[in-house]
Amino acid sequence: MDHPVIAALRADRDAHVQALEDWLRIPSVSTEPAHADDVRRAGQFALDALSGAGFDAAMHDTAGHPVVTASWCDAPGKPTLLVYGHYDVQPPDPIDLWRHGPFEPTIEGEVIVARGATDDKGQALALVRGIATYLATNGSLPINVKFLLEGEEEIGSPNLEPFIREHLDALAADVVLVSDCSQYGPEQPALTVSLKGLCYMQVTVTGPSKDLHSGSFGGAVENPGHVLCKLLSSLKDDDGRVTIPGFYDDVVDLTDAERAAIAELPFDADAYRESVGVPALHGETGFSTLERTGARPTLDVNGLLCGWTGEGAKTVLPSKAMGKFSMRLVANQDPDRIARLVTEHLESICPPTCTIVVEDLHGGKPVKVPTDSPFVAAAKRALAKGFGVEPVDIREGGSIPIVATFKEVLGIDTILMGLGQNDDNAHSPNEKFNLNDYHRGMETVVHLLDELAE
Numbered sequence: 001m002d003h004p005v006i007a008a009l010r011a012d013r014d015a016h017v018q019a020l021e022d023w024l025r026i027p028s029v030s031t032e033p034a035h036a037d038d039v040r041r042a043g044q045f046a047l048d049a050l051s052g053a054g055f056d057a058a059m060h061d062t063a064g065h066p067v068v069t070a071s072w073c074d075a076p077g078k079p080t081l082l083v084y085g086h087y088d089v090q091p092p093d094p095i096d097l098w099r100h101g102p103f104e105p106t107i108e109g110e111v112i113v114a115r116g117a118t119d120d121k122g123q124a125l126a127l128v129r130g131i132a133t134y135l136a137t138n139g140s141l142p143i144n145v146k147f148l149l150e151g152e153e154e155i156g157s158p159n160l161e162p163f164i165r166e167h168l169d170a171l172a173a174d175v176v177l178v179s180d181c182s183q184y185g186p187e188q189p190a191l192t193v194s195l196k197g198l199c200y201m202q203v204t205v206t207g208p209s210k211d212l213h214s215g216s217f218g219g220a221v222e223n224p225g226h227v228l229c230k231l232l233s234s235l236k237d238d239d240g241r242v243t244i245p246g247f248y249d250d251v252v253d254l255t256d257a258e259r260a261a262i263a264e265l266p267f268d269a270d271a272y273r274e275s276v277g278v279p280a281l282h283g284e285t286g287f288s289t290l291e292r293t294g295a296r297p298t299l300d301v302n303g304l305l306c307g308w309t310g311e312g313a314k315t316v317l318p319s320k321a322m323g324k325f326s327m328r329l330v331a332n333q334d335p336d337r338i339a340r341l342v343t344e345h346l347e348s349i350c351p352p353t354c355t356i357v358v359e360d361l362h363g364g365k366p367v368k369v370p371t372d373s374p375f376v377a378a379a380k381r382a383l384a385k386g387f388g389v390e391p392v393d394i395r396e397g398g399s400i401p402i403v404a405t406f407k408e409v410l411g412i413d414t415i416l417m418g419l420g421q422n423d424d425n426a427h428s429p430n431e432k433f434n435l436n437d438y439h440r441g442m443e444t445v446v447h448l449l450d451e452l453a454e
């Protein structure tokens with residue numbers, strides 16, 4: 001191996017895996033207050049890894065979970081890369097579907113299984129250890145590198161934008177690198193060229209002032225459960241289009257060339273259908289599955305709460321019904337405007353028999369990465385070297401709201417270099433990360449530093 005850093009990485013593979021296991025053992029669930037200390041410990045792990053590697057690193061308290069920053073800026077005249085990642089994880093529920101404890105990382109063949117394995121500890125640690133090994137082996141880096149690691153991504157990064165605004169100089173860079181998404185498939189690396197935005201809403205429909213006997217009152221008093229179901233199902237028509245007036249106003253349609261590029265990606269709809277276990281696929285008429293998931297706005301119910309859901313039967317006419325639903329947005333839809341449109345629409349169609357309260361829980365803007373930049377070109381060369389296969393451009397349906405903030409507040413674009421796989425079970429039981437992807441990710445980031453220095 002002619003690249004000494006790659007050789008050093010390969011010589012140290014067991015230590016890379018052990019470090020990941022140690023990080024994955026920390027149950028850093030950001031949404032649960034009981035795990036606040038664990039989130040901090042996971043941040044401390046990142047801090048120790050970076051300061052131990054020779055970075056000038058610090059942990060910063062915020063109104064929520066801490067932020068970890070680090071920098072090595074001894075390459076004057078060279079570009080500065082800001083590496084972003086997150087060390088918080090989703091709750092592991094439902095626990096009984098895991099093959100073993102979610103925070104007892106277990107290697108099963110080529111993959112490591114644990115909550116956070118792919119989202120995002122495995123991917124983030126690949127970047128950290130790849131760059132740390134570069135510095136340790138070479139004594140210097142070919143470009144300037146800064147890190148920004150947070151513990152609140154899975155709850156919408158509520159404290160990160162204020163933090164960025166307060167640390168503009170310390171975070172100034174030429175481009176951001178994020179590995180918190182996927183490759184196109186096994187052995188097929190990809191550069192993600194768009195992420196969706198998000199508008200997450202909660203709606204509560206109230207009928208009678210208390211739960212009623214459904215025999216005595218049913219038929220005379222409208223049932224808020226029915227009303228909620230009707231309201232929610234009316235938000236999409238039979239063509240899978242969202243019916244909220246104005247919803248599509250700001251959507252930038254795909255160009256013919258973009259549609260042709262998507263159509264060129266190899267895609268087996270039947271294998272996809274089988275992998276998600278549905279009898280038939282579904283979606284907006286006139287668009288392919290990849291267009292629906294990557295490039296068209298969507299609306300999904302995320303949760304429903306109403307009446308009796310315990311064992312057996314209870315003949316009740318419930319007082320309230322609550323639903324959570326969210327819309328994934330594409331450029332140039334604005335989550336605040338969409339939340340306003342949804343609220344006005346639902347208020348206007350709620351029947352006079354009930355009252356309705358619509359709340360905007362959180363949102364994030366969509367992201368489109370300009371693909372003609374020298375940074376993207378460097379990332380593609382690095383992916384080709386790291387994986388031995390030319391990368392393809394993909395559009396992902398997930399959201400990383402802080403990426404839009406990087407553009408708005410720091411004025412810089414982001415390289416979205418996914419190291420995971422779509423079927424890594426992010427947010428699901430038995431989340432996993434392929435150790436080959438972990439090791440190739442480390443090697444790819446080494447190539448990326450070299451390419452960015454050119």
Ligand code: BES
Nearest residue numbers: 119153154155156180181396398399400
């Ligand atoms: N890693 C994901 C984002 C992602 C998922 C990117 C799939 C590309 C493909 C991230 O951790 C995540 O889950 N984000 C949330 C954002 C929300 C909490 C604001 C999401 O997409 O639901």
Ligand code: ZN
Nearest residue numbers: 119120153180
């Ligand atoms: Zn993530």
